[in-house]
Amino acid sequence: MENVEKNYPSGISIERPAPGFRDSHDPDDLWDDSRVYINIGPTHPAMHGALRMAAKLNGETIEGSYCEFGYTHRAKEKLGENRTYHNFIVYTDRLNYCSALMNNVGYALAVEKLMGIDVPERCVWLRMICCELARVTDHLICVGINAVDLGAFSFFLYGFHQREEAYTLIEKLCGARLTTSYSRIGGMMQDAPDGFEKELKAWVNRTRKVIDEMDELLTTNKIWRNRTVGVSTFDKNMCLQYSFTGPNARAAGLDIDLRRDQPYLFYKNVEFDVPVARNGDVYDRYLVRIAEIRQSLNILAQCADKMKKGPIWSEDKRVRIPDKDVVYNTMEGMIYHFKFFMEGFAVPAGEAYTAIEATNGEMGFYIVSKGTPNSHRMRIRGPSVWHYQGLTPMVKGEKIADLVAALGSINIIAGELDR
Amino acid sequence: MSLFQIIFMIGQILILTLILIHNAPIMAWVERRGAALMQNRLGPNRIGPLGLFQSAADGIKFIFKEDQIPGHVSKFYYVLAPLVSLVPSFLTFAVIPYGSQIDLGGGQILKFQIADLNVGILFTLAIASLGVYGIIMSGWASNSKYAMMGSLRSSSQMISYELSMGLSLVGILMVFSSVKLGDIAAAQGQTLLQLGPIALPKWGIFIQPLGFLIFMTSVFAETNRLPFDLPEGESEIVAGYHLEYGSMKFAILQMAEYNNMLTGSGLLATLYFGGWQMLFPLGQIYSHLALSGMTADWVRVAFEIGSFTVKVLFFMWFFVWVRWTLPRFRYDQLMDLGWKVMLPLSLVNLFITAVMISYGVI
Numbered sequence: 001m002e003n004v005e006k007n008y009p010s011g012i013s014i015e016r017p018a019p020g021f022r023d024s025h026d027p028d029d030l031w032d033d034s035r036v037y038i039n040i041g042p043t044h045p046a047m048h049g050a051l052r053m054a055a056k057l058n059g060e061t062i063e064g065s066y067c068e069f070g071y072t073h074r075a076k077e078k079l080g081e082n083r084t085y086h087n088f089i090v091y092t093d094r095l096n097y098c099s100a101l102m103n104n105v106g107y108a109l110a111v112e113k114l115m116g117i118d119v120p121e122r123c124v125w126l127r128m129i130c131c132e133l134a135r136v137t138d139h140l141i142c143v144g145i146n147a148v149d150l151g152a153f154s155f156f157l158y159g160f161h162q163r164e165e166a167y168t169l170i171e172k173l174c175g176a177r178l179t180t181s182y183s184r185i186g187g188m189m190q191d192a193p194d195g196f197e198k199e200l201k202a203w204v205n206r207t208r209k210v211i212d213e214m215d216e217l218l219t220t221n222k223i224w225r226n227r228t229v230g231v232s233t234f235d236k237n238m239c240l241q242y243s244f245t246g247p248n249a250r251a252a253g254l255d256i257d258l259r260r261d262q263p264y265l266f267y268k269n270v271e272f273d274v275p276v277a278r279n280g281d282v283y284d285r286y287l288v289r290i291a292e293i294r295q296s297l298n299i300l301a302q303c304a305d306k307m308k309k310g311p312i313w314s315e316d317k318r319v320r321i322p323d324k325d326v327v328y329n330t331m332e333g334m335i336y337h338f339k340f341f342m343e344g345f346a347v348p349a350g351e352a353y354t355a356i357e358a359t360n361g362e363m364g365f366y367i368v369s370k371g372t373p374n375s376h377r378m379r380i381r382g383p384s385v386w387h388y389q390g391l392t393p394m395v396k397g398e399k400i401a402d403l404v405a406a407l408g409s410i411n412i413i414a415g416e417l418d419r
Numbered sequence: 420m421s422l423f424q425i426i427f428m429i430g431q432i433l434i435l436t437l438i439l440i441h442n443a444p445i446m447a448w449v450e451r452r453g454a455a456l457m458q459n460r461l462g463p464n465r466i467g468p469l470g471l472f473q474s475a476a477d478g479i480k481f482i483f484k485e486d487q488i489p490g491h492v493s494k495f496y497y498v499l500a501p502l503v504s505l506v507p508s509f510l511t512f513a514v515i516p517y518g519s520q521i522d523l524g525g526g527q528i529l530k531f532q533i534a535d536l537n538v539g540i541l542f543t544l545a546i547a548s549l550g551v552y553g554i555i556m557s558g559w560a561s562n563s564k565y566a567m568m569g570s571l572r573s574s575s576q577m578i579s580y581e582l583s584m585g586l587s588l589v590g591i592l593m594v595f596s597s598v599k600l601g602d603i604a605a606a607q608g609q610t611l612l613q614l615g616p617i618a619l620p621k622w623g624i625f626i627q628p629l630g631f632l633i634f635m636t637s638v639f640a641e642t643n644r645l646p647f648d649l650p651e652g653e654s655e656i657v658a659g660y661h662l663e664y665g666s667m668k669f670a671i672l673q674m675a676e677y678n679n680m681l682t683g684s685g686l687l688a689t690l691y692f693g694g695w696q697m698l699f700p701l702g703q704i705y706s707h708l709a710l711s712g713m714t715a716d717w718v719r720v721a722f723e724i725g726s727f728t729v730k731v732l733f734f735m736w737f738f739v740w741v742r743w744t745l746p747r748f749r750y751d752q753l754m755d756l757g758w759k760v761m762l763p764l765s766l767v768n769l770f771i772t773a774v775m776i777s778y779g780v781i
Binding site: 036038044045046060147150151152153154157158161217218221223224226227399400401402403404 | 454457458459460564565568645646648655656657743744745746747748749750751752
C-alpha cells in the first residue's frame, strides 16, 4: 500500500481531505489525489473469519488494496512436527472447518502413502462419502454466505437447513458435528451405523429438491445477475498465474479436478462430471458450485449403493488401534494400547506429497519422515492461501460492494488460510 | 370549530401517535416471524404467546442500556440526528385519511384524518424529505468512514428517487384533479368498469398501473428497505449511518424507519388502493345491514377504518416479503435504475396520462 503521508512543504497543517475531493495532478495542490483509506476487517461482517483488507477508495471505487491474514494463525504445521501422527488428526479438523471430514481423509491418505498401507474397501467407500458430504456442506455454506453478503438471506437458510441435516448424518458417523476427526490412519474411527446408507440416500433426495429450489430462487434473478455477472472477473491466465485450483479455477475455464486427473480413493469407480464455466466471475463461481453440489449428491448416491459390509480397518499391526474388549481383557492388548497412544507409531523414513481435491481446490499434505513417531516436516497446501492472494487484483477498480461479493465467491476459510 | 371537534381531534392525534410508537416493536415482531415463516424456522417464540412480547423485552433492553456517546463524535448533532429522523416520520401520517366523515348536523363534521390540508400530498412529500437530514446528520456527526459512506449513499438515493416518486404522483393528481388526500380517497369510490355483477372501482392502481409500480419502488428506496437498503448495507458498510449508535438512540433510528414504512404503506393504500373505500365483502355487508341514523354512520366508519387497516397491513407485509426474497442492488446500479429507468418511465406515464385525460378516456 502506498504511503499515506506525503512530503508536504513544512509548516502547513494537513487535515485528512474529503474522499474523492479532487484529482488535479497539480504539484501545488495539497488535496491532489485525495482518497480515503479504509480498513475492512478484521472485524467486519463480510470478512468471514478474521481477514483484513486495507483499501484506498475513490468514492466507492477501490483503487488499491492490500490483503492481510494471520489473525487466526495457530502454527498448525509446527504442531504437526511436535505431535505424533495419530495426535495430528484432530488438528486437521481445524484447517477448513466447513469440511473437516475431508481434511481428515486427506491427512490419513498422506500418512498411509508414506507407510504403504492399503485400507479395506468399505473404509474407502466411507471416506468417499465423507469427502462428498463435506463438499456439499462446504459449497452450501459458500454460496449461501455469498448470497447473504449480497442481501439474499433466505437463500442461505434454505441451504443451511440441509447442512444441518447433513451434520446430523455426520453425527451418526462419528458423534461430532463440526470437528469430526473421523478418519484414522489405516482405518476409520468406527463403522457407519446400520441403515446409514438408506438415510444418506433419503437425505440426498431431499437435498436435490432443495438445490433445485435454491437454483430457481436466485440463478435467474435479475438483481442477482446484475450483482454477479462480470463482477470480479479472474480469467484463465490470471488463475494460472495465481495458482488457483478447485471451483474458482474451473469457473474461469481451467478444466482441472484431481478426482478425475489423479484418481484417489474409488473416484474411478463412480460416474461424475466436472462442471467448468468460462468467464471466471462471481456468477460463474456460483454456478460451478451449484453444479458441483449436484454432482457430489450423485456420487453420494452411487457410494451408498456400492458400499458393502466388511472390515473398516487395515490389518497392519503398526496402525491398528486395538479394540476395547482386547484392551480391557488382555494384558498384551492393554500394553499395546498404552504404547500406541503414549508413543505413537514410527513411520518409515521418506517424504511424500499427497493432494486431494478439497472443496476449495488442491489440499496437499507434504510430510517428511525421519523414521520417528513425529514427522520431521509437515507442510500443508491450503487452497485459500492462493485464492486470497488473488483478491487484490480481482477487486481493483471495482466497487466496495463487489469486494464483498468477490470475497464470498472465492470462499476464503480463515482456518485453512492461516493454519 | 366546536369543543367536541377539538376533543375529537386531540383524541385522534393521541391514538395515532400511540399507534406509530407501537408500530416499530410490532413490525419488528412481524418481520422476525415473517422471516422465520419464509425460511423454515421458528423465529422468536419464547416470550409471550407466539413470541409477541419479544419486542417489549427488546424495548426494555434498549431503554436500560447505557446511553453511551463515543468520544470521537460531534455530540450535538449526534444526539439531534435520531430526533430529526423521528419527528418527520410522525408528522407525515397526519394528512392520511383513514376513514370518511360523519355529519353530526348543524355544520359539525367529524373527519377521520388529523389534518385535511389543502396542500395534502405536497405536505407529505415535503416533510418526508426532511427525514434525510437526520440520516446525513447522523453520518456526519458519527465521524466514522462507514457511517459517512452510509449517509452519503442515503442522501443521493433519496434525492434521486424523490424525483421519480414525485413525478409518478403527478399522474394520479391529474386524474383526480386534487392534491387533498381526502378528496383522492373519496373519488376512488366511483365505478370504473361494470363487468356484469362485478364493479371495478376507480382505484389508482387500475388507472395508473405504471405510476403505481414507480411509486412503490420509490417508496422502497425512500424507506431504505431491501433491495434498496444500501445506506445500511450490512455486509458492505457494516451498519451505515447508525453504526455508531447504541441503546435508545439506535432504537429511535429504527423507529423512524418503521414509521416511514407505515407512512409509505398508508400513501400506497390511499393513492392507489382506494384508501378507506370498503373492501369487497364489507361494502355488501354494510348495505345488507340497512342501518339508519347515527348507527349507520359509525358502522360505516368502522368498516372503512377496518378496510384501510387491512390495506396498510398488506403493504407492511409486502415490505417484509420483499426484504426476505430479493438480493440487494449495488450503489451504481441503484443510481442507474433511478435516473435511467424510473425517471424516463415516470415521464412517459405522465405523458400518457395527459393524453388520455385530454381525450377524455379517464
